[in-house]
Amino acid sequence: QSVLTQPPSVSAAPGQKVTISCSGTSSNIGIDYVSWYQQLPGTAPKLLIYETYKRPSGIPDRFSGSKYGTSATLGITGLQTGDEADYYCAAWDTSLTGEVFGGGTKLTVL
Amino acid sequence: QMQLQESGPGLVKPSETLSLTCVVSGYSISSDHYWAWIRQPPGKGLEYIGIISHNGSPFYIPSLKSRVSMSLDTSKNQFSLDLSSVTAPDTAVYYCARMISDYDYFDYWGQGVLVTVSS
Numbered sequence: 271q272s273v274l275t276q277p278p279s280v281s282a283a284p285g286q287k288v289t290i291s292c293s294g295t296s297s298n299i300g301i302d303y304v305s306w307y308q309q310l311p312g313t314a315p316k317l318l319i320y321e322t323y324k325r326p327s328g329i330p331d332r333f334s335g336s337k338y339g340t341s342a343t344l345g346i347t348g349l350q351t352g353d354e355a356d357y358y359c360a361a362w363d364t365s366l367t368g369e370v371f372g373g374g375t376k377l378t379v380l
Numbered sequence: 381q382m383q384l385q386e387s388g389p390g391l392v393k394p395s396e397t398l399s400l401t402c403v404v405s406g407y408s409i410s411s412d413h414y415w416a417w418i419r420q421p422p423g424k425g426l427e428y429i430g431i432i433s434h435n436g437s438p439f440y441i442p443s444l445k446s447r448v449s450m451s452l453d454t455s456k457n458q459f460s461l462d463l464s465s466v467t468a469p470d471t472a473v474y475y476c477a478r479m480i481s482d483y484d485y486f487d488y489w490g491q492g493v494l495v496t497v498s499s
Binding site (some may be wrong): 367 | 404429440487490
């Protein structure tokens with residue numbers, strides 16, 4: 271069971287918008303930055319969002335991150351079939367003294 | 381462009397020690413930041429194992445602390461993971477990655493190596 275809680279799956283049609291939630295506690299999301307990773311089938315995870323809302327070079331602005339209290343959200347607009355992947359949130363946990371991940375959310379673009 | 385590449389045996393017997401190495405190119409591991417190991421059991425999510433700082437200080441997740449050891453070899457610009465007394469649940473794809481100091485995110489990842497624990 272993961273320390274951060276994500277929905278197992280989300281789906282939406284091409285061109286639409288989807289949000290993925292990530293729920294934590296005051297020991298992790300509540301006091302630290304959140305990062306998000308995209309894992310395409312059979313590949314290594316790729317950094318999508320860092321420091322809660324920043325995007326690395328090359329990541330389109332269709333992807334956005336936000337946080338409120340002990341929960342974070344990844345937003346994806348203008349969905350494309352190439353966005354089908356597993357998405358993971360992560361944050362440092364001061365109680366465990368280590369990084370914790372969400373269980374992952376599988377995005378299906380119908 | 382920095383790159384990370386894991387290497388190690390793909391099959392380890394139960395009760396033995398799993399040993400992996402991550403070679404880093406394009407960046408000196410002794411310069412800054414942390415160097416991480418993360419694993420992913422087949423069909424499951426990501427699990428953080430631990431990190432080692434650029435000056436060799438390790439930090440392990442409590443649940444694996446008694447079985448994990450990490451080290452740096454700055455002469456070869458690589459870092460290593462040893463996981464002792466392995467059992468079937470340790471079967472996973474093991475990734476190495478760079479974790480950015482103070483901001484706690486992984487910006488570069490290796491491609492991963494599948495390690496199966498089986499007799």
